[in-house]
Amino acid sequence: MIMAKARLHDDAMVQLLMEDPEFAQVYLHQALLDIDEEGGQEAFLMALRHVVEARGGMASVAKKAGVSRETLYRTLSPSGNPTLKTLLSVVSATGFQFSHLASITA
Template sequence: MKAETHLKAQRAAASVSHDEALKARLAKNTKLAAAYVQAALQDGDQAAYLLALRRVAEARGGMAQVAKAAGVSRESLYRTLSKGGNPRLTTLTAVLQASGLALSVHAKPGVTRAKSR
């Protein structure tokens, strides 16, 4: 009987998509959500960053709730966080805050000043 229950649990787990499993983890763990968004931002790919932020927004309340808390329409939020989105800093900051995150700036290791031209 235990083996049958275990097999059913494995089948149920296998039927959950990768995105749904990720969203469930992001919803439960704010530190993971922050690290996920930060890793996407550090890669320097804006589309990847916007996708990561969209997944976090979906996980941490849903797009409608995050849009309302950020002071933008749901449609505008979807457009802003799309692959071709070009969000304003104020919108990004508001979406991060509505998702329980904050933007911060850190010194880049090994860089002491800007290079002159």
Template sequence: MNRTKSHDESVIEMIRQDPEFAVEYLRIAFEELDADGGQASFLTALRHVVEARGGMAEIAEKAGLSRESLYRALSPKGNPTLRTMRQVVHATGMTFASLT
């Protein structure tokens, strides 16, 4: 029997296949950051991009963070510093400027 992909797996696959989609996906989440639930949505979107661009261990290393710190920062209740978010965004090959 074929296993159905989860929503998260489908989004991650779309990000892997289309770099422009990755930027647009994160840009929309960034624009909605101030809305109710916006922070959790942005962290979910960033987590999807991280998974698509090499995974937690690889991006954590590129960002100069421990894997555990990255998991904690991008968890649904995470509260990463601006510095951490900047490091992670840069480690995925993007910049905050590309999200505006």
């Protein structure tokens, strides 16, 4: 039951991000601001996963980022431990830059 609710939440977030592409920047910005909090790293990876799914899906973004789809799934999993290089590539493949995510005002 919990997994079903989590999936519904994930689907709803992806749908919202698809309907309002500008929200993706605010969403990632807030996740980045909270990254040092308890659970913040996992939350950032989940937010990035939602944006990836809304911006064309895992296969498309993986190709743009120059990583395999499997690597992208592992990178964005709750236990993912991506390198900075991979994160920069994935964020860039979604149309953003870390420097802009850190500096926007919501």
